[in-house]
Amino acid sequence: MDPLEAARRSAQVAAVFDKVADTYDAVGVPWFEPIAQGLVAEIAPAPGERAIDLGTGRGAALWPLARAVGPTGQVIGLDLAAQMIAATRADALARGLTTVELVVADAAHPELPDDDFDLAVASLVLFFLPDPAAALRAWHALLVPGGRLGVATFGPRDAVWEDLDAVFTPFLPPGMLDARTSGTRGPFASDTGVEELFTSTGFSDVRTVCHDLPVRFADVEQWHRWSRSHGQRMFWEAVPADRREEVLASAADRLEAARDGAGFTLTQRVRYTMAATPTA
Numbered sequence: 001m002d003p004l005e006a007a008r009r010s011a012q013v014a015a016v017f018d019k020v021a022d023t024y025d026a027v028g029v030p031w032f033e034p035i036a037q038g039l040v041a042e043i044a045p046a047p048g049e050r051a052i053d054l055g056t057g058r059g060a061a062l063w064p065l066a067r068a069v070g071p072t073g074q075v076i077g078l079d080l081a082a083q084m085i086a087a088t089r090a091d092a093l094a095r096g097l098t099t100v101e102l103v104v105a106d107a108a109h110p111e112l113p114d115d116d117f118d119l120a121v122a123s124l125v126l127f128f129l130p131d132p133a134a135a136l137r138a139w140h141a142l143l144v145p146g147g148r149l150g151v152a153t154f155g156p157r158d159a160v161w162e163d164l165d166a167v168f169t170p171f172l173p174p175g176m177l178d179a180r181t182s183g184t185r186g187p188f189a190s191d192t193g194v195e196e197l198f199t200s201t202g203f204s205d206v207r208t209v210c211h212d213l214p215v216r217f218a219d220v221e222q223w224h225r226w227s228r229s230h231g232q233r234m235f236w237e238a239v240p241a242d243r244r245e246e247v248l249a250s251a252a253d254r255l256e257a258a259r260d261g262a263g264f265t266l267t268q269r270v271r272y273t274m275a276a277t278p279t280a
Helices: 001-018 030-042 064-071 084-097 130-144 157-171 174-181 189-201 220-227 233-238 241-256
Strands: 050-056 074-079 100-104 117-123 143-157 204-217 262-276
Touching: 030 064, 030 143, 030 204, 050 064, 050 220, 064 074, 064 084, 074 084, 084 100, 130 143, 130 189, 143 189, 143 220, 157 174, 157 233, 157 241, 157 262, 189 204, 189 233, 204 220, 220 233, 220 241, 241 262
Parallel strands: 050 074, 050 117, 074 100, 117 143
Antiparallel strands: 143 262, 204 262
């Protein structure tokens, strides 16, 4: 990708996540936290290890990493959105975590010392980056020989969910349409595709573990708040203000197909791709 275009996309993503920093993963819908906890469980940090959370957001993976490596370990949380880092840094101080360091930086180009980390995680980050293969090569360089990388991406989801998100399609410009599908096409369209992306960038011992995550919404308004509390907010902002009530009503109609008692349950398959750097 052209460097200027890559920089433009990175700035756009950072601006969106700056806007949602205060509500991110905080609207009563477990989403980023269970996904990140599953990722940390798969990579199995050990006490005393040095870890990095690439695209840390509000710390969904950062906190379980810090607990696992303990007081003798170290965790760096890195994010492009300055407001995310500021809020997460305040959370770390409130938790009394002296082993956590928060850094404003681009996960695609961490600009940190090589061979410095025992493990790295990136939860729902890789498919946002302009050049995923280049990012993986950069992450490979951060790890010690035999270091581990764990990445969470999306597998298939309910057809109802696909139909629900389609309410935005008529309003999205071409670039945003591309961003919307970045986690579901190309190498991210299958477990094998992601594994091949890892092996092509020098990783070994690549394996995939998948889990289904049921996501519960009490009502349409909670889904609406949730959809505006993370990256999907950019879709709402692409809808003209005078059409948003219409889009919300259409979404409500489509959610009815997922009604389960008093609320709605949608299911997302989460893919964990685990790998290591060669020891020699």
